[in-house]
Amino acid sequence: MNCKEVQAAMIEYLDGALHPPAAAQIKAHIDACSECRREAEELQVLLTAMKNNNQEMPSPALRENFNTMLQSELNMEAMANILQDRGIAEKPRARVVPLSKAAIAGRVAAAIILVAGGVAIGMAIRSAPDTGNTAEIAKLRTEVNKMEKEMKEKDMLSLIDDESASQRIKAVSYAEQMANPDQQVIDALFNSLNHDKNVNVRLAALYSLSRFADRRPVRDSLVSSLGIQTEPIIQVVLINLLAEKRETKAIAPIKEIIINKKTLKEVKDAAQKGLKEL
């Protein structure tokens, strides 16, 4: 073998990718030829360094940003589903998993539960349609049962101020399972609905509150909340809920939403539709 042939096969030789007889030939040449030996040594330095250079790591912000993006995508999908279900959107924005006949809030809950990354939310599981992802659902169900046993009302009230959004979702969702929550719990839920900085926590709070929407004070507070919400998905879910309950006090805030220039077109359409039902 001459130098040119050896150099052409050098990388595969260094990678150990050659058959033993070919490798032996090259080794013999390298042992005898100082120029090729130098090339082999220097290339080996580079190959090893590139293979082992694993220092560079992204900052934690990358994962946080990814999670935020995924959440907002899921929220948009959930809203598209709701609008489609109400016959408002002409076409689905994207192909999404068909969610059979689950309650509207259940669909939102299903979105939240996925966002929360395995955090158990009882409501979503009961009303979640069969998405074929039964192993995941079963796992969540176990977590919920565990959670139900462990969590007391006072835990819920302390958890509701937790730093982690998934913990807060857990807390507000737990309230949904209470047969008869006291005023303190209801107030805490409204506080989350109206002031939590994470839209998924607000949605989860809204879903829990919707279970108690037949109580007059709860209904009135929901109507007030409609006046301050600006997040499209919350507006749509609230409008749908109050329209379903035939809550005539909601007519005024719904009209406000319709004339507000900042309101999203899809929300206006949902508001018009809700108004007709009232």
Next chain:
Amino acid sequence: MPELSDEKIMLLVKEGHLSELTVLFDRYHVALYRFFFHLTVDRAASEDLTQNLFYRVIRYRQSYEPSQGSFRSWIYRMARNVHFDFCKQEQKTPGRLTDPAETEDQIADRLTGYTEEQYLRLEEVLARLPVEQREILVLSRYQGLKYEEISRIKDISVAAIKVQVYRALKQLRTLYFKQQ
């Protein structure tokens, strides 16, 4: 429970189980971040590009067809496009990402935190290669992809890839050992 393959998970994502993408993010984000980093030598930009890439995965999930190759080659093809768009957007010289006038000190500044002198120097030298050569080295060496895989990502023959790797390494060697 056995781990699902990348392809099965991506199919779930395509069917609308968006949250499953978290699993693929876990598996790939560090490698893809490094892919961008070795190409740009810019940490903030590399995080943005990685984020941008996963956003495209969501947007274009309907275009994923497992019959057309592995998830890995699909996402790397997209990563190349993301990087290409970045170059255009930054209006950097097409063949060369870092400013040719940038001194070694300036490049070293962007690599603070590199404790190994050897890696630092390698990164500086890599930044001086034309982008095509840099990319082939990042894919085949830093990322450890097989020639067959790179062949599918770049849509050229394995033989052509081998030649490109050889030339790029030769060039890298010349620059790296030039002043030592």
